[in-house]
Amino acid sequence: MSGIEAKRVRTRHFFEAKAAGSPISALTSYDALSARIFDEAGIDMLLVGDSAANVVLGRETTLSITVEEMIVFAKAVALAARRALVVVDLPFGSYQTSPEQAVATAVKIMKETGAHAVKVEGGEERTDTIAAIVAAGVPVCGHIGFTPQSEHALGGPVIQGRGSGAEKLARDARAVEAAGAFAVVLEMVPAQIAAEVTREISIATIGIGAGPDTDGQILVWQDAFGLNQGKTARFVRHYASLGDSLFDAARAYADDVSTRNFPAVEESYE
Ligand code: KIV
Numbered sequence: 001m002s003g004i005e006a007k008r009v010r011t012r013h014f015f016e017a018k019a020a021g022s023p024i025s026a027l028t029s030y031d032a033l034s035a036r037i038f039d040e041a042g043i044d045m046l047l048v049g050d051s052a053a054n055v056v057l058g059r060e061t062t063l064s065i066t067v068e069e070m071i072v073f074a075k076a077v078a079l080a081a082r083r084a085l086v087v088v089d090l091p092f093g094s095y096q097t098s099p100e101q102a103v104a105t106a107v108k109i110m111k112e113t114g115a116h117a118v119k120v121e122g123g124e125e126r127t128d129t130i131a132a133i134v135a136a137g138v139p140v141c142g143h144i145g146f147t148p149q150s151e152h153a154l155g156g157p158v159i160q161g162r163g164s165g166a167e168k169l170a171r172d173a174r175a176v177e178a179a180g181a182f183a184v185v186l187e188m189v190p191a192q193i194a195a196e197v198t199r200e201i202s203i204a205t206i207g208i209g210a211g212p213d214t215d216g217q218i219l220v221w222q223d224a225f226g227l228n229q230g231k232t233a234r235f236v237r238h239y240a241s242l243g244d245s246l247f248d249a250a251r252a253y254a255d256d257v258s259t260r261n262f263p264a265v266e267e268s269y270e
Contacts, residue, residue: 002042009085011182014204024216030073035080050089055222074113092149099132121147123172130179142176146188186210209235
């Protein structure tokens with residue numbers, strides 16, 4: 001269960017949880033039914049991630065997802081979540097041009113979805129952008145380490161922050177903190193470096209492939225719960241095999257239909 005005691009999780013609870021050493025739980029969510037289940041299970045933060053491009057829309061990378069597509073998913077999640085803080089990714093190309101563009105996208109997403117915060121990828125280079133969105137009254141979660149929107153520039157899903165990269169990661173974390181973000185996702189970072197960054201900054205770190213010492217953890221739910229039956233990263237723990245369950249259910253249904261075993265009398269109208 002969650003360590004955050006709140007009727008509605010707010011960004012201030014992230015600071016309280018960090019101070020209390022109380023881990024923050026987060027999952028991705030892209031639809032109303034999963035959002036309601038995760039919310040009732042006590043997940044503190046639901047991220048409407050642009051990973052929807054991969055695990056919902058079946059695309060290779062996150063780059064092509066649009067603001068309009070994100071809004072459809074985010075609206076459903078925000079409507080369903082009664083307690084969790086709902087954070088929405090600003091998609092690739094919707095905030096990199098200028099802080100003005102970033103503010104316009106963030107405001108549109110907040111107005112049209114009912115979400116509570118946005119997430120942007122990038123560290124030092126994103127300082128002005130994060131500060132401008134925060135100044136407009138929109139809470140921002142940062143995202144550093146491996147940032148999937150830059151996967152071509154980074155040479156694929158590669159661990160970040162090793163060797164001389166550790167100092168760059170620390171600078172990115174400090175920059176995101178100074179710009180006014182309430183939390184920062186650390187993706188694919190060595191555990192020891194993530195622990196050091198977590199100790200150094202005042203905002204909550206939410207790890208994905210960043211070891212056990214971040215202030216919170218996030219996973220893509222289709223990976224963690226086995227709906228994604230493809231190869232998953234080393235950092236994913238498998239809590240369920242929903243893909244197998246769905247396959248078995250679909251097979252049983254197909255068998256029942258082909259043998260006229262479905263529907264039965266009690267499943268039919270007189
Ligand atoms: O889009 C996403 O799902 C994310 C998580 C991997 C943190 O950014």
